Amino acid sequence: MTRQKVIITCAVTGSVHTPTMSPYLPVTPDEIAAEAIAAAEAGASILHLHARDPENGRPSADPALFMQFLPRIKQATDAVINISTGGSSLMALDDRLAAALRAEPEMCSLNMGSMNFGLYPALDRYTEWKHEWEPQLLEATRSSIFRNTFADIESILAQLGQGCGTRFEFECYDVGHLYTLAHFRDRGLVSGPLFIQFVFGVLGGIGADPENLTHMKRIADKLFGDSYRFSVLAAGRQQMPMITMAAAMGGNVRVGLEDSLMLGRGELAKSNADQVKRIRAVLEALSLEVATPIEARAMLGLKGSDKVAF
Amino acid sequence: MTRQKVIITCAVTGSVHTPTMSPYLPVTPDEIAAEAIAAAEAGASILHLHARDPENGRPSADPALFMQFLPRIKQATDAVINISTGGSSLMALDDRLAAALRAEPEMCSLNMGSMNFGLYPALDRYTEWKHEWEPQLLEATRSSIFRNTFADIESILAQLGQGCGTRFEFECYDVGHLYTLAHFRDRGLVSGPLFIQFVFGVLGGIGADPENLTHMKRIADKLFGDSYRFSVLAAGRQQMPMITMAAAMGGNVRVGLEDSLMLGRGELAKSNADQVKRIRAVLEALSLEVATPIEARAMLGLKGSDKVAF
Amino acid sequence: MTRQKVIITCAVTGSVHTPTMSPYLPVTPDEIAAEAIAAAEAGASILHLHARDPENGRPSADPALFMQFLPRIKQATDAVINISTGGSSLMALDDRLAAALRAEPEMCSLNMGSMNFGLYPALDRYTEWKHEWEPQLLEATRSSIFRNTFADIESILAQLGQGCGTRFEFECYDVGHLYTLAHFRDRGLVSGPLFIQFVFGVLGGIGADPENLTHMKRIADKLFGDSYRFSVLAAGRQQMPMITMAAAMGGNVRVGLEDSLMLGRGELAKSNADQVKRIRAVLEALSLEVATPIEARAMLGLKGSDKVAF
Amino acid sequence: MTRQKVIITCAVTGSVHTPTMSPYLPVTPDEIAAEAIAAAEAGASILHLHARDPENGRPSADPALFMQFLPRIKQATDAVINISTGGSSLMALDDRLAAALRAEPEMCSLNMGSMNFGLYPALDRYTEWKHEWEPQLLEATRSSIFRNTFADIESILAQLGQGCGTRFEFECYDVGHLYTLAHFRDRGLVSGPLFIQFVFGVLGGIGADPENLTHMKRIADKLFGDSYRFSVLAAGRQQMPMITMAAAMGGNVRVGLEDSLMLGRGELAKSNADQVKRIRAVLEALSLEVATPIEARAMLGLKGSDKVAF
């Protein structure tokens, strides 16, 4: 059996972390573009992107902000651009979709269920905040729901999938999300090759334990057989151990400051690219090759960067 | 190691099934009381209860309806009364809590996270409905969310737990729910002996696969060690295989028409008590003893039936 | 997916237990025949058989002893006769094969590896023995090896499999035994439908833990896909819980005094048939049907009772 | 929880591979000493050693050969010296023990059960052999048994453990071996901190699958709690993926030409040290520190290099 090349996804900024937590978190379109391009040069073949308000770093769903960095990234790299439809658990669904519908990218993330998404424990780790919205946003996750109903998913599959030819990074935060994905597969609304992101360590989702990784793969194997590829991301300091396991188990990996602000133990990552390089060292030790954007497109059945709307 | 006695919980009517699906589903306070009492006589030491509108069988959160059967059940049996705080995914949280706050029972169910809860696939199985609300309710689950945010859980723990001395059947529909429960344990908001219900086979939650049962137990063992007892329920025809496995693995079991309308393959259960008797046959074959209500109270640290408000 | 009927194998006397341990252990050809026939009447469709010296109950490989009960069992029942090739870990391999080569049965057991097989801890449980050989045999297992080399297995497959048309109950005492069986499959020496007996709880083999059962099935699924059926036996008091789990998981079951002398907790089984009836109660509670001998033959591809040499 | 430092064991030459398979396999005492010393300098804190006939590379149990390299390694490094008691499956037990009894090292390997150990599939991979004994030895493993009975283990524990103060690398080739180790622990013959080597990928033992690694750890956790540390070795090309997983899961690692002749895919390792360096790159990417020999001694409760007999 030939071992597949490994797709490195880099999630450049996300909506989970806040400027107080790291000075290296990219915020402005310039920063996001520069970080994304450097990550691609370091070996990431997929760039998973969110936008932020350049004034204060607050997560934003504004398509105009996305359009300030998407074309520049496209011009400078061949990487696949993947736009979040998750946004943050505090955004309305229509807002969460606006940028993706505007840009019609090759890929979007798509979350396989509604869930709690608790960021509020981070409140205890900082005493001073750069911006007022930061503690407010964290606190708000105590009572908000990250909404992705069956009807929402149907709608996103129709609008972005059928409508724009976009394919998905199916984000599965728990075992039940795999069953939900299988439900849509059984209904004929999605088909392989499915790209499934196993997400570990979010409060509200499955924990970052090696047992959970083998279990997610076990159930995905049962449900999807050869018609899927898995990738792993883990929140916080479990990022590197969990994605290392994923690589050793035949999977793909996601890095990036959305998932963890650290490079190693007690050391802030100075850039997204540093995390890409870190996992590359592991891949090399395992004699694994990194997939190029072209190879990633072939593996995942993507429409190509000439068919996007930016 | 002495094997613990097995607690049989019976969930008498729930809010998932509808009158069209089975003529044996108890609907009126009379029926609910009769079914609950018979289940207790057959060996159930915990009765998990919902109410329904006696006119049309629609799930109801009305405390007045609960008060039509709670005292009668209490009078006729010694079983622990456990009132749902889940209600249905279509009820508002305050409504879901009203009956429990009125009755101050020994136990309540408490769901460890927000989630999708899809009943709509059942729409395809029936062509005629007894009541108009039935297909409407099923269809509504396509876009509703079963809401149990961190703040909601905190509030229920405070109001019912601290406020009324009620203890909980922690319903965990997925692995992440176990981590959420551990989060509340770490914050000192819940303490052992925890009674954890592993729930399998709901669309939106973890599937009914033996692998998922051993995995849930594995993670619960890691998180809770000796400070918890697990029980299992599974939706639909996986009910009996999954709870049989649970019994063989040292766990407790939940039966009842809330979880499955069937007794065996292709055979509607004519009563809740029939399901209780069915699992008792398995327990006897395994030389396992059924816990009495008194024993269940001791195992779970309950306040006693003299301290309820009905 | 239609659930298969369940094959009940009964291992009537074996070579592990000794007369001191239970007065109900069949020893003479008369007793073995009577117990086997009653087990078949109770629902066992496969009878796994060893012989014992009628004078003192010591395990014996003497074909003449087998021939005192095999024809009588064949005449009285339609059950599949399965002769051990394991004998005991203290017999030479040629001796272990003699009865099977003489009788050319439809099935034989075949152990998938050499291993330690420690019975000596039972020495502490009894102070007086009916026969001198009993403690000697138990003590001897401290330094003996249950021999089943690759060459031995090749030889048995050739002599009994190719030579006599016998098919096998592949006894797998650990995960590695599954890989060994896959090795022979890869070499074309065995083919499906494979009947794999997962054996739990022998000192030297894998323990009787539910985790081990799901794990054995998981690895067997990976290695053998749809080309195998599993059955479970567990030594001692884990017999009933482990085979109950097996039944709930879609597998087949083995009972019998070879595996456990008990019926329930602290209660000696008065007959093999009692254990058959006990697991039947579980199967009925699970709405599972018991396979008849004819059905078992079809499921396992057996040659038929008209093609044996007795 | 502080993450422990990682112990790298290097198994320098073993008795599994033969000179035809790699020109880099150390054979003479000079070569073994040089390879061991370089491995220690690269970061291995434990050196697991076998001897070979310097004339033809055939595995040898001759204590005189061991004494040609042991003192030199001791003089040149501080690493813990660990002498095999497994030898090869073709050596008699007394021979297998002779060198260890002569040298009284800080550690010895000790195999937790008798088993088949099939090297003969390698016969197909080579057409010409440097030495006549090579194909003969491989072929002989078809019918030999790697002997480690309960009595043998008792004897080794008494002679080397109690007699010499040697502690053990408990080699567990399958799940049952963990139960055997627990049996000796229950009898008070071994005590923590136990150093358990999980061995994957030997024909006759458990396969090299990530599921088997998490399962071995799961069962070891149940049986040994905090009183053990695990390390992983995997035969052949699964070496690097499996030990990478082990590192990511909190375990220790074993490399060396005994386990695999390769460095990466299709590339022979030119030295043992190269494999040490390769896994170090992974450890660094995971922010894991390598244990020094002093730290390894403290972690495993070793007697110290001043108490050996060479």
Ligand SMILES: [Zn+2]
């Ligand atoms: Zn994102």
Ligand SMILES: [Zn+2]
């Ligand atoms: Zn309920």
Ligand SMILES: [Zn+2]
């Ligand atoms: Zn037998």
Ligand SMILES: [Zn+2]
């Ligand atoms: Zn060795």
